[in-house]
Amino acid sequence: MSTGTVTRGPAPREERDRAGGGARARNRPARGFAVRILTTAAYLAVILAAWYLYVTLADVPSFLLPEPGEVWDAGRELVTEGQLWPHLGYTLRNIALGFVGGSLVGILLGWVLWASRTVREIFAPYMVLLQAAPKIAVAPLLVLWFGLSLTSQYALILLLVFFPMTAATMLGLRDVPADVSTLGRLLHLSRWRYLRTIQLPAAMPALLAGAKIAVIDAMTGAFLAEYLSADRGLGYLMVLGNTQNDTPLLIAAVVLTVAVGLLGFGLVSLAERRLLRWSR
Amino acid sequence: MSAFLSVRGISKTYTAANGSKVVALDDVDLDVAEGEIVALIGPSGCGKSTLLRMVAGLDTDFGGELAWTVEPRPGKDIGFVFQEPALLPWRTVRRNVSLGLEAQGDKSPKGRERVGELLDLVGLTDFAGSFPKELSGGMRQRAAIARALAYDPRILLMDEPFGALDAITRDRLHDDLLRIWATTRKTIILVTHSVEEATYLADKVAVMTARPGRIKAVHEVPLDRDRTPRTRQLPRFAEFAGMLRQELE
Incomplete structure (x- = not known):
């Protein structure tokens, strides 16, 4: 039985780690999700702004590239x-x-x-x-x-x-x-x-x-x-x-x-x- | 102890890639009694793993005879432990251990109970719901041993089961295996290349030589069945291990 006790020694620690990992894992997607939404929004904003600026500043005709609002x-x-x-x-x-x-x-x-x-x-x-x-x-x-x-x-x-x-x-x-x-x-x-x-x-x-x-x-x-x-x-x-x-x-x-x-x-x-x- | 398996005049020759004939096993005889732990020891290439695979029914292309008192039923009577744990990484420990029962369509409470007992016996009850990835090497090999025993096979075959583990883990698993044997009294054939492992675990050690693969001698281990880490310090232990080592040279 001695080996059983020896091996159980590290077990609770590992388990605690896993439990902790679980709790963290539950928080992580929520935060990761928010970050991902924000990143996506930022990317979109940059594209739309660049698009809008280019069309207005360079005076591109609408049949070639309409501004975002028209789309x-x-x-x-x-x-x-x-x-x-x-x-x-x-x-x-x-x-x-x-x-x-x-x-x-x-x-x-x-x-x-x-x-x-x-x-x-x-x-x-x-x-x-x-x-x-x-x-x-x-x-x-x-x-x-x-x-x-x-x-x-x-x-x-x-x-x-x-x-x-x-x-x-x-x-x-x-x-x-x-x-x-x-x-x-x-x-x-x-x-x-x-x-x-x-x-x-x-x-x-x-x-x-x-x-x-x-x-x-x-x-x-x-x-x-x-x-x-x-x-x-x-x-x-x-x-x-x-x-x-x-x-x-x-x-x-x-x-x-x-x-x-x-x-x-x-x-x-x-x-x-x-x-x-x-x-x- | 009654006879359980008699290996009679087993020979195997295969043709190597360059066309030459290689004698893997030459006229091998071995008796295994019920409840006995037999170690097959020898240098690499002596055919010990080949012999084990023949006993397992994985290799049927050989000459000679395997005489069982009761012929093993396919998929039910052979428990096999590999050098690597070979667990299914997508299954939890419990579902890995119960794989054999599942394969037999055994959904009985008795089977489930047995899986629980085995997990307890190998100290993995707390990890029943974990994936293999989350376990240490020693724990994975314990799970593999539990899997091999879950469907209550009549014989347990082990192919260098502790060869890939570090020395400390290996010693622990030796004691685990002895504890499992004390509970289940399974017949075990163990392939190893460690004289200490063979001495510590086995009742009987068959020393093999390579090219051609032959059994050179079979020795009874002169130690009590009850073995503890102290046994390793006995003069008789060292003497027997030394004798085996000499035979292997």
Whole structure:
């Protein structure tokens, strides 16, 4: 028993540290959050001030670069005329469906490529080809094949999303240490249980890193598809602003796009914080 | 003590990368009795870990016979401790320890109780809710031992389980293991390259030689089963350890 007491010696101290850390951790996000809001506000203020000053001092014509107030008005008009939500909702839905669908396809393909050496060797050249080719270049082809429809839009998003997820899955599944996979054999885990209890959690850091890239790619895909072929969505608003020489509307659409991008990235980061609690 | 496992004429030859044949194990015989602690000791490359993996059922490509009085059931009767703790970092200590029970679909209160007892036995009750990252190296290895015992396997196999620990922690874990043995009376096969570790822990020490891997001799440890840190100071302890060291040269 002597060793038990010896080892319990440092234990309470460590525990106190952890408890203290917990209390601090509870305060930290609150303060960190306030600081982050202030920093963001400061950045925005600087951009808006510089923008405003440049437009007024250099006397830039409104059709090239309207002042912030005009863009704000264009944005407000979208809201009051009830145009914002249909367009925004359409784009968000496409991004969400494309991201989820592309991720599932990507993870599945990543698992198959990881599990079978033969499949991996057969598919490797195709994967390199797909990776190297600028996927945006195939967008017109997709429109040609699938028409000006949702299908071509989803095809583009899926094409952009699946690759980073496949790559991340293959990397992540390799992250299981040799001893842990031996343990899986000793415990006689079924393939499915092994995937669920060991492989997927082990691959989670890599999967989330992939998802951060994939969510941005999903947005690029969605905007681009709308730009090319849709009659709805934020991409379409940009086209509308452009063709009608409505620069404030164009810029408002760009600002919304950036906001959507930040939202998507923020959601994945949030998921990362929750799912990778153990690694912090 | 009744016979538990008989290793009979185990041999293994593999082909090295350059095409030459390497004899990893050559005609190895070993008897393990129920409730006994057997140490396998030898230089690196003598095949002691290979032999342990064969007993664990991880390596089935060999000649000879492993005769069990009762054949181990897959996933239930083998407890294995690696040199590294190999805990799952995303699981708390408690959920790591209960991994084996979970794999068997055992959600009984008895299983949960057993996990609690084992955590207590290895002094980790206060850390049941901690993640492995928050533990010291010694505590992680204790958790790994508890995990190997949680589903009540019939034999515990340990592959240099204390090799990665510092000397002080190692000594403590030796006493922990003896305490665990006193409570559970598990049959244990322990691979080690430390003569002191083998002497302190084992009932029986099998000395192996390398290239080809053979068992050179099997010695009964001439010490009482009840061992305390004082045992290390006995002349008989030093004598036996010295004899083992000479055999290894």
